[in-house]
Amino acid sequence: MQRVLNSITRFALIAVGIWGMVACGYHFQTAGVIPAGLEPIFIEVFENRTNQAGLETTVTNAVVFEFVKRNEAALARNTADASVVMKGVIRSVELQTISTRGRDVAGERQVTMRIDVQLVAADGKVKWAAKNLSDNEAYSVSNDKFLNDERQRAALGLVSIRIAERVYDRLIDNF
Numbered sequence: 001m002q003r004v005l006n007s008i009t010r011f012a013l014i015a016v017g018i019w020g021m022v023a024c025g026y027h028f029q030t031a032g033v034i035p036a037g038l039e040p041i042f043i044e045v046f047e048n049r050t051n052q053a054g055l056e057t058t059v060t061n062a063v064v065f066e067f068v069k070r071n072e073a074a075l076a077r078n079t080a081d082a083s084v085v086m087k088g089v090i091r092s093v094e095l096q097t098i099s100t101r102g103r104d105v106a107g108e109r110q111v112t113m114r115i116d117v118q119l120v121a122a123d124g125k126v127k128w129a130a131k132n133l134s135d136n137e138a139y140s141v142s143n144d145k146f147l148n149d150e151r152q153r154a155a156l157g158l159v160s161i162r163i164a165e166r167v168y169d170r171l172i173d174n175f
Contacts, residue, residue, distance in 0.1 A: 044087050114132055
């Protein structure tokens with residue numbers, strides 16, 4: 001009898017979990033279809049117009065990883081093999097205190113990043129563009145400056161991953 005109850009409980013939990021994923025709009029990412037004439041794509045290192053050293057590498061790596069994860073065949077190894085080149089600009093990184101610990105002491109900050117991305121053909125014509133893509137992430141602040149810098153870099157890494165997903169999704173959805 002106990003085994004039957006455990007099986008029923010297990011089945012009920014699985015059913016509720018599946019229903020929860022469907023009800024909240026959860027879906028798996030798909031490769032999607034990149035429009036004809038835009039493959040293969042070579043991704044250049046993004047231009048960094050912020051004071052965050054090395055952020056261009058973080059963002060570019062996140063975009064490349066997203067393409068590799070979802071459609072590696074869409075990538076070119078160099079510009080000579082590419083139909084278009086992806087060029088990106090990191091426009092801004094903004095920090096905002098969102099909570100405090102006592103008087104004039106930040107408890108939590110939010111970092112927001114904004115980028116522009118475009119696909120440019122060999123003749124210089126822009127074939128696709130997404131402007132002002134942004135995302136943000138909060139992180140806790142301590143009295144240790146080095147720890148705060150590390151947390152900020154980690155938050156920017158998460159933001160880069162989410163923006164990379166958005167770039168890919170926009171590319172396959174815009175057509």
